[in-house]
Amino acid sequence: MGLLPPTVDPPVTDERSSERATDGAAGNSDAVSDNGDDPDGRETAGETNEPNDVDGPDESSDDDGPGEADGEITLATFHEACQREGRPVLTAGAVARALEYPHDAVSERLDDLADRGDLERLSVSTDPVVWYPSELEDLTDRERIVVFPKRREIVVDRPEQFTRAQLAQFAHLADANGADGYRYVVRPEDVWQAPHDSFEALERTMRQALGSRNDELEEWVHSQWDRAHQFRLRTHEDGYTVLEANSPEVMGNVARQKLDEEHVHAPISETEDWVREGAEAAIKRILYEAGYPVQDHRDLDSGESLSIDLEVSLREYQRTWVDRFAESGEGIFVGPPGSGKTVAAMGAMAHVGGETLILVPSRDLARQWAEAVVEYTSLEPAQVGQYHGGQKQVRPVTIATYQIAGMDRHRSLFDDREWGLVVFDECQHVPSDVYRRSTHLQSRNRLGLSASPIREDDRQTEIFTLVGPPIGTDWQALFDAGFVAEPELEIRYVPWGDEEQRNAYVSAEGRKKYRIAAENRGKVDEVSYLLSAHPNSKALVFVDYLEQGWEIAAALDVPFLSGETHHHERQRLLEEFRRDERDLLVISRVGDEGIDLPTADLAIVASGLGGSRRQGTQRAGRTMRPAGGALVYVLATRGTREEEFARRQLQHLGRKGMTVRERTVDSSDES
Structure with missing residues (x-):
């Protein structure tokens, strides 16, 4: 898409100027004019489709203008007009309308700017001329x-x-x-x-x-x-926590309007309140949502010292993450799967140099963390413990599940030990009722890890107040640098496998309708076709429903790994896949976050399109490693709501720079 407004036809009089104007705009128009729903829940401002009116502004307009009718037009005021119109290429009429200047005077002054070289003219078929800054001429060659x-x-x-x-x-x-x-x-x-x-x-x-x-x-x-610097939490000399404001006004008009006796005991002064024990996290969340983040200056536990050396070199962006974390002692490392968040977290552990508690969603991840800490740091196996349903060891570095850490009968074991650092892996779970019970462990240093701290309930604000602000590198930068492979995503719209299912879908309602489309038996044939089209690939097939998983696994004669799979059997299958002794697994949603799946170069999502954007990120991320050629196929039943789900779930991945294609499958092409 070029820089010309949608209602302006391509220029016909000057071919070279046309190439300059349209090529120079590549990427910019799309970036500014997206009117779709933003995946983070914000509404993005788009380009306004104004008519190419060569007349001057309506004299009855009540809009505020920047100057008098005979005001001077400079390159700066032209840029202001571009801002008001929402586009970088304007007609004289559009400039006049934006600045509320007479049309004739505008044309003369635009000619003067063009003579000085500040603007360029471009003749088009539907208007005498459009104007744009000369700097756009160099767009193809420079930033x-x-x-x-x-x-x-x-x-x-x-x-x-x-x-x-x-x-x-x-x-x-x-x-x-x-x-x-x-x-x-x-x-x-x-x-x-x-x-x-x-x-x-x-x-x-x-x-x-x-x-x-x-x-x-x-x-x-x-x-x-x-x-961001109006409120702070600090520790009083007598050991309790105080909420302090910069002024009596902000304390009275904000904090004392938002907080009640559940959060504070009583005022200490015009700018200080005595905080109830355990209410700190709620206070931080409430004031954050009111637009006043709280600086946390409490004298929190620093833990026993623990000498940790990292025995692997950090990439430049990982070192930047650690440096950012070191400045405040809190934050969330955000990056795609394969970007090395776990290793960067060990860099943070080495920086803190204190006993560390690592919270994870499952015992599988606890085991993998324990192995990684021993492999990548100077710590000995005896210094690393796991605390979950299978093992209960509290060591200088302890990896525990969120569920165990939140249980009353185990909590004192963690409370009694002062931790220098608490790491919240897959921290997007923290706002949930089960997981947030573990966040009372408010050590001096808190670190979260997440590929996508997006929540469909829009509670990601709580993640940032309970753990810390996001720290990360944009995904496209990692793709460009070759640290992480950029997978190609293709949504494939699959026909029904049989008329019985299609008729059942038509008569069904609600979630039942969705499930019938998700379990379309035509997807079994499509999975087989895609695997045969990529015979040398290591592949993972994802499903949301157990019955569908068993059906696909039986058709392919491969194991189906689900939450029902025994822990040791699950571990054996994953190790075989890692060692290239097995090149295909069918996996339920247990593989989305609860385990660290081995790298694959082909992923097929047979169902799960009604899930979260985070789920789409995790599944696509199973192919993101420093190797090219990764493919992700997402199957959606043609003509059903799955089409909408597929586009919505993968939309934010396209915005991160990934290539997303769409294709309608014709069964005759694959026969």
């Missing part, structure tokens, strides 16, 4: 950054690695539109968690990233920086 301060968006084409690293410190990558276009959004939480000791340091980072100052954006960022 270009366009800031939309009112929407707090930054669009970058051809971004350099330095720019992306700087932007990651204060902005969220909302869209990776192919190889060239990136759309960043500066959200309040991005400013709140910026890794800087002062606003002046953050301001320098912004100007380095953007190449210049932007007063409007900087003013808003400054306001958010101030909000």
Whole structure:
């Protein structure tokens, strides 16, 4: 898609200028004009389809304009007009409308800017001329950054690695539109968690990233920086916790309006409240949701010292993660599967140098963590313990399941030991009732790990307040650097396997309707076809329903690994797959997060499209390792709601830079 507005036909008079204008826009228009639902639950601002009106602005308009009718037009005011119109290529009428200037005067001044080389003219068939900044001419050869301060968006084409690293410190990558276009959004939480000791340091980072100052954006960022430093929790000299505010006004108008006797005992002064024991996490969450993140300065347990050396070199981005964590002692490492979050966490353990508790969703992950800690650090096996249904050892480094750590009869074992670091693996679970009971273990240092801290119930805010802010590298950067392979995703719309199921689907309702489509027997044939088309691949086939899993496994004559599979049998099958003694497994949703699946270069999702976006990330991620050629096929029954589920579940992966294709399967082609 080019830079020209949707209602402007392609230029016909100057072929070379046409190529420059359209090629230079590659990636940018898509990045700015997406009007779909944002996968993180935000609404994105899109390009407005205004008519190419060559007349001046409506004199009756009540919109506020930037200047007088005879005001000067500079390159800066042209950029302001672009901001107001939501596009970088404008007609004279659009400039006049945006700035509320007379059309004739605008045309003259645009000619003057063009004569000076600041703007370029481009003739098109439906309007005498459109205008765009001359800097767009160089778009194919160099990085270009366009800031939309009112929407707090930054669009970058051809971004350099330095720019992306700087932007990651204060902005969220909302869209990776192919190889060239990136759309960043500066959200309040991005400013709140910026890794800087002062606003002046953050301001320098912004100007380095953007190449210049932007007063409007900087003013808003400054306001958010101030909000993030209005409240703090600290430990009183008598040992209890105090909530302190910067001023009596913010304490009275915010904290004392939002908190009640469940959270605080009584005021100590105009700016201080005595916090009830155990209410700290709730206070942090409530004030965070009110737009006032709380700085945590409590004298929390630091644990016994433990000398840990990391015996593997960290990649540059992993070292950046550890450095970011070291600055505040809390945070969540966010990156795709295969990006080395576990090894980076061991780097954080080495930095802290204290006894460590690692919480995981299952005993399989506990075992794998214990093996990894011994393999990648200087610790001896006797220093590493597991605490779950199979083993109960508390050691200097202890790996426990969330369920065990949250049980009353086991909790004192963990409370009695002071931990220098608590690691929450798969921390997207933390807000759930079962898992959050373990978050009372508020050590001085808290670290979370997650490929995708997205929750369908929108409770990810609780993750950040209970554990810490996200720390990560955009996925596209890891793909570009070759650290993680970028899998190709293809949604395949499969016909019904038999008329009986199709008729049952038509007459069914609700979840039953969805399940019939998910278990379409036509998918068994499609799985067999895809495996035969990739005969040398190591493959994983994912299902959501046990009956379907058994059916596919029987048809392929391979094991089906599910929650019913005995622990030792599950471990044996996975080890055989890792050692290349087995090249195919059928796996239920137990493989989504509860176990660390071995790497595959082919994944087929036969069912599970009604699941979460996080589930789609996990399953696609089973092919993400430093090796190319990985494929993910997602099967959806043609003409059913599965089509919508497939697009929705994988939409945010496409926004992270992955290639997502769609194909309708014709059974005659595969016969």
